[in-house]
Amino acid sequence: MKKMIAWIDARFPLTHFIKHELTDYPTPRNLSYWWGFGFLAGFVLVIQLVTGIFLAMHYKADSNLAFDSVQHIMRDVNYGWLIRYLHSTGASAFFAVIYIHMARTLYYGSYRRPRELLWWTGQGLLLLMMATAFMGYLLPWGQMSYWGATVITNLFSATPIIGDQIVIWLRGGFAVDDPTLTRFFSMHYLFPFLISAAAVIHLIALHTVRSSNPSGLNLSDKDNIPFHPYFTIKDLFGLGVFMLVYFGIVFFDPELVIDVTNNIPANPMQTPADIVPEWYFLPFYAILRAVPDLIGGVVAMALSVLIFAALPYLDRSRISGGAIYRPVYRTMFYVFIVDIFVLGYVGAHPPESVLKVVGEVATAIYFSTFLLLPFLSRWEEGYLLKRGLPVEVMEMTQKEIEEAR
């Protein structure tokens, strides 16, 4: 065995890699369970890949057969129901885990220097995931699949001049139809591999700048501990808790994440009473609808996702640490989270009278959080420096300010 490893090591940095990136990888000892969600995201990605590959063995990407083939999977394929529910629940689990992962990044300011690239690769991952989920949702060829794809592809008609052509190009025809289904299936199979590659890039970036930690301070070497066994076991325990929730849904309420309307086969002649996207798109959908004209709505929706990328520059405070030492930032964080839930609620309901106004106000709050951040963060910095901070934080902050000069 030893000889074999030596043989490999002479030709490939196996031991070095495992030591460097896993067993001895220095990790801040104070990481809380909120730092476990990245690992969970990787785990769900694997679930989605494996179940997806098995689903594709039985699924028929043909508008006449797709819906029935899903029922074939549910009823005739051995444990087909399990594979399908793991996959449909897995999609929601993926977004839940990623959103928590992002919320942690926001709260602790983990996107700040020097982690900008880490944050942006994460953004890229989110966009890829959204595209994958959107295309995957067409595949069961239910009513909501069909009309959701129709509404969303139609948004591209907002592109100046060539808008209509783009919509036709995306759909492979004038309306969502068989060509749309087959190309979405093909892309839905491809994208997870792009996600896997992007995840590797995300990890390389992470291992270059190292994990942030709850204190937000750069830790000295003695505060770092090897990833294995401390965080392997911590992450595995977190995984156990995650699986209890995930399997609870898969086995006891799997249709929780499936809209009843999607159990009706797609019917191009009949629009459902209201077209509601999956829960993970609801806040963005609410923003889309809050702006009265199509182009404005599409731009607002795109911005609502992309604006996160600007955070490292919008947050101009040099106080070390995330929300812990920053009362103003902390308040903004909580307002923002509540606002997202409000937007989600609005997105799930027809935009009538009061809700319409609520949606508009919540959209305004959403964007003002970002736009006010440069001013509030600087003001907060001055205020906190005057009032005094814990010594270590003060020192780090002063160093930051020096460096910035």
Add this chain to the structure above:
Amino acid sequence: MNHFRLWALFASLACTMNGTALAAGDKAAILQRGAHVATEVCNACHSLKYLKYSDFLKLGFTKQQVDVMRGDRNMGDPLIAQMAPGDALAAFGIVPPDLSLMAKAREGGVGYIDSMITGFYTAANGNTDNHVFPGIKMPDILGISQADPTSRKALLVKAEDVSTFLGWAADPMAESRENLGYAVMAYVFVLTVLLYLLKRKIWKRLE
């Protein structure tokens, strides 16, 4: 999202604790009676295409009983409607929707079907209408709008039977899924507790 199912789960848990849950035998009897109503009444107009006649064997019917239900159709055949879709379209102005996934395709599921087929009444103008689905093109097939109080009671039972059966038809794997679920949850729970203890033990080394 189908919040209804979550509530149904809580309700059934509550019933289990109250001891009001149906005994397994009762449930089997209901499903068998419902299967009769579905094949003898509903299947005249509606298909239940995701069910095969052989699926009835899973409900405890004997092969002979299923032979009677299927008539000249084969054991492996899906339950397509007795009435040809074209004839149905001519008669009702709409092809009656497939029923085998219906309990998952409406908000409210089984409860919705039950209240819809018992929701027929005679309106002031003498026409039959439906409380749950006004203007429905399906006739009052159980005759609930004409029923007197005694016959009504029997019809309500019939409606509940067939709705329960349609609930099964939409999710025939539910029972095996939940049974497997208990085992998986127990396994993961024990595993998680062990992982937690191990985590505590390993992290002690740092002190």
